[in-house]
Amino acid sequence: MGCIISKNSEQTPGYEEPNVLAAATPFTAGEVKALYVLFKKLSSSIVADGLIHKIFDLFDMKGNGVIEFGEFVRSLGIFHPNAPIEEKIAFAFRLYDLRHTGYIEREELKEMVLALLHESDLELSDDVVETIVDKAFREADTKDDGRIDREEWEDFVSKNPSLIRNMTLPYLKDITLAFPSFIMSSESQDPQV
Numbered sequence: 001m002g003c004i005i006s007k008n009s010e011q012t013p014g015y016e017e018p019n020v021l022a023a024a025t026p027f028t029a030g031e032v033k034a035l036y037v038l039f040k041k042l043s044s045s046i047v048a049d050g051l052i053h054k055i056f057d058l059f060d061m062k063g064n065g066v067i068e069f070g071e072f073v074r075s076l077g078i079f080h081p082n083a084p085i086e087e088k089i090a091f092a093f094r095l096y097d098l099r100h101t102g103y104i105e106r107e108e109l110k111e112m113v114l115a116l117l118h119e120s121d122l123e124l125s126d127d128v129v130e131t132i133v134d135k136a137f138r139e140a141d142t143k144d145d146g147r148i149d150r151e152e153w154e155d156f157v158s159k160n161p162s163l164i165r166n167m168t169l170p171y172l173k174d175i176t177l178a179f180p181s182f183i184m185s186s187e188s189q190d191p192q193v
Contacts, residue, residue, distance in 0.1 A: 014068025021070060025077030031174070032073055039072045054115070058094055079169045088167040093153045103147035106137050 018032035027035065059067045059075040067075075077083055078091045094100075098108045110133045117124060124132075140148045140156040148156070157163050 014066070014070055016070035016073075021073045025073055026080035026082040027073065027077060027172075031172075035073050035076065036069060039069050054095060054098065058091065076172065079167060080172045081168050081170055082173070083168075085164075088164050089154055089157050090150075092157070092164050092167055093150055096153075101147075103149055104140075104153065105147050106133065109133055109137055109140075109148070 015036075018029040018036070021027065021032045022029040025032075056067065059071055061071045061074070062068070078087050093104070096104045096108055096112050098111060099105070110129070113129060113133055113136075117129070136156075137148070139159075140152055142152050142155065143149070
């Protein structure tokens with residue numbers, strides 16, 4: 001499981017033209033070119049933690065165990081400041097719906113809370129975690145049916161916008177300024193990009 005990368009200097013399998021990706025995402029063609037360099041740098045990295053695997057599964061739109069460049073850019077587009085809030089909410093719902101049932105169940109919410117705490121290097125007692133999960137679940141499950149559907153999730157997020165605060169990465173607004181070395185590198189290494 002990982003990002004696919006070619007050993008030669010040619011474009012990676014799954015490569016899509018920057019103009020095509022720019023038309024389908026909030027990024028400009030120049031930003032897509034910078035993302036291509038980032039993608040190539042990240043594609044050989046493997047991170048062994050639970051949350052990254054859940055995100056990987058969402059980025060792997062084709063479900064083939066590989067994140068291709070087009071999937072990378074389209075998925076990263078959700079985190080762009082100009083991406084519609086509805087897309088961010090829908091992505092977060094899919095992230096929490098670990099079993100892909102179309103609902104967030106209490107155990108899934110707990111797993112995500114634990115993963116987020118782990119990512120933040122926070123350790124809370126089991127009692128505190130249970131209290132957080134119980135409170136959040138009671139507030140979100142307005143239909144009181146033991147699960148959170150997409151409509152309930154949207155209402156819950158609208159009342160608690162901090163839930164998707166991490167769904168916006170401000171530096172993606174102008175990735176070429178945030179990562180100028182990518183442009184310099186991409187111009188010298190991949191003029192065809």
